Amino acid sequence: MIGQIVREGARQMLAAALQAEVGAYIAQFTGERDEDGRRLVVRNGSAEPRTVLTSAGAVEVTAPRRRCLSSTPRSPAAVTNVSATPSRTGSQSTACTS
Numbered sequence: 001m002i003g004q005i006v007r008e009g010a011r012q013m014l015a016a017a018l019q020a021e022v023g024a025y026i027a028q029f030t031g032e033r034d035e036d037g038r039r040l041v042v043r044n045g046s047a048e049p050r051t052v053l054t055s056a057g058a059v060e061v062t063a064p065r066r067r068c069l070s071s072t073p074r075s076p077a078a079v080t081n082v083s084a085t086p087s088r089t090g091s092q093s094t095a096c097t098s
Contacts, residue, residue, distance in 0.1 A: 011059040022064040040069050
């Protein structure tokens with residue numbers, strides 16, 4: 001009984017941490033827009049549930065996903081300001097540079 005309570009608490013903490021991390025990441029790039037005014041970094045549903053082994057035991061966690069909407073799929077490690085980059089029709093992507 002106590003083990004189930006501890007595992008559920010661990011699951012809730014992991015889920016909250018993942019939600020906060022993705023929320024903060026998306027908020028960091030809220031002002032990044034394409035030439036049509038659409039946001040370039042958005043929330044994109046949830047990943048498949050995964051089992052994570054914690055000191056409290058195995059818990060299943062569903063992580064939120066985010067998506068970088070640039071013309072070229074790249075890692076969103078660094079997102080550049082749209083106004084400081086060439087057009088999407090140019091030779092460089094407007095956001096989500098690797």
